[in-house]
Amino acid sequence: MDNTSDWLYTEKVKEHFMHPRNLLLEESSYQADGRGVIGNIKCGDEMLVMIKVDKEKNIITDCKWKTYGCASAIASTSVLSELAIGKTLDEAYKLSSHDIAKALGGLPEHKIHCSVLGDKALRAAIDDYYTRKGMLDKVREEKEHIICQCLGITDAEIENAVLEGARNYYQLQERTKIGTVCGKCKEKSMKLLDEYKAKYFPIPNK
């Protein structure tokens, strides 16, 4: 029996898990232009992403990270750092969990939330950069509120999911993975679900 055969995840995940790229070793000596933390160790995952930015060209020149979490969470942040370096801030902001999962050759269904956390940590770092530069109009975080603390899912994403067709809590979870970790946000997110449903898809009066 070869102990590495038929691994739990893809070869790409294993590669990044065994040899993480751009790992942040000494936070105190790393001069970052932006810093973002997402997740919570109580929920089992926490990611820290730090970026350096070329201020002239608005390009991410370096991206370092640390992750408390499982193999796919570690691999997600590792591959994210590779995806982020060299991108403009606008491009990097658009990196999605789907891009991360794709770069890893796919993730099992119950591990998608790891990649969901990755792109959020990067956006938090970019928002932090904008905040430090006083470019508050570019910050998205300010306008959104995080509803699911475990996965950092915002009210805007719930809104988006409703617009894309989610009509009940189950469908909302299918699209966003909200409340799939500790579940404490269920009540709050169901309330928002109803509000957005009422806002965009009101039941016509007879």
Place this chain on the structure above:
Amino acid sequence: MPRAKVKQVYFDHNATTPLHPEVKKALVAAMEVFGNPSSLHQFGREARKLVEDTRGKVAAFINASAEEIIFMGSGSEANNTVINLSSCQGYRKCEIPALKPNKREIITTKIEHPCVLESVACMEERGTKVKYIGVDSYGKINLNQLKEALSEDIGIVSVMAANNEIGTIQDISEVAKIVHAAGALFHTDAVQAVGKIPIDVEEIDADYLSFSAHKIYGPKGIGVLYVKKGAPFCPFIRGGHQEKGRRAGTENTLGIIGLGKAIEMRKNEMTDEAKRLAFFKKKLKAGIQKNISDIQFNGHPTESLSSTLNVSFGGAEGEAILLYLDLEGIAVSTGSACASGSLDPSHVLMATGIPQEQAHGSIRMSMGRETTEEEIDYVVERLTKVIKRVRQISTVAPGEKHG
């Protein structure tokens, strides 16, 4: 590409065990026996004799009589069968109904195996009242809470003998006394106990007791339910006269013969093995304590299985630890949510009241009959390396308070 062969250390015996070499031999021989034990001709009679021989061996091993032993498909099936007694409404030749209508409530604990908890939850959804007894920080059940929960409406109390995750052993004789004093029936899931610690159904005074062959170096797919003579019963699998009508389906002759051999071997080996493993566990614990900071042992310090050690590492997540250890050839399991496919950490660890992050960072090591002292040294060395690695990647520095 050929890889250098990595040393293999199996520290997951609570999940399942390798076949005992003697069991393997017995199984190979048993493959020639194909007769249906219910057939009257010589082929059937040959199989019947082997099945009944095993029944006798199993009964003697737990101090029961042969007719009190029912062979089943697994420990899970045995547990399901007992919990389902509470829903028996009576059916044809059933001892009708198994439990009186006003005596069907169930008491169990928060740290049972999912096959008990899920069965109980199913009964609950069908209208049965259920009470769950909590445990202390070592995983010992609260006997006062049990006493208070008991009433004349309680039909069955199910309390596991030894816990699969943290190894804590319950005082089941004491539990049985309390339960019987209140006029209820007592079931114990002894899957992790039989063959590891002495189990005597008379001494315990159990009404029902379940266990399984694959946890004690026997084959998978064969479990046992002990039902005390005269205790109410209702079959879970119907439609056959096998096992005196208590469990339909042609007997798993091969599995039963393997179980018989496994039991025979346990009788010879378990006492010395328990002593050896207790020494190894002490050594493993000391090694971890000496080399790794910010750790927490889970489970009872003395009243626990000598094979099982559960430990939490601050700032390190269990699945990552497990998979790095796997790359070193070491097989363990974890109570972290990430590894389970569900998203909640171990219900057992949570019931002991530890913080969620401690459950996420937990590793269970369960040793067995082939474990060597050299393996303990190897595991301590590699574990130290792996924890250092995981903590280097982690956002949480060891010892750091968070919350």
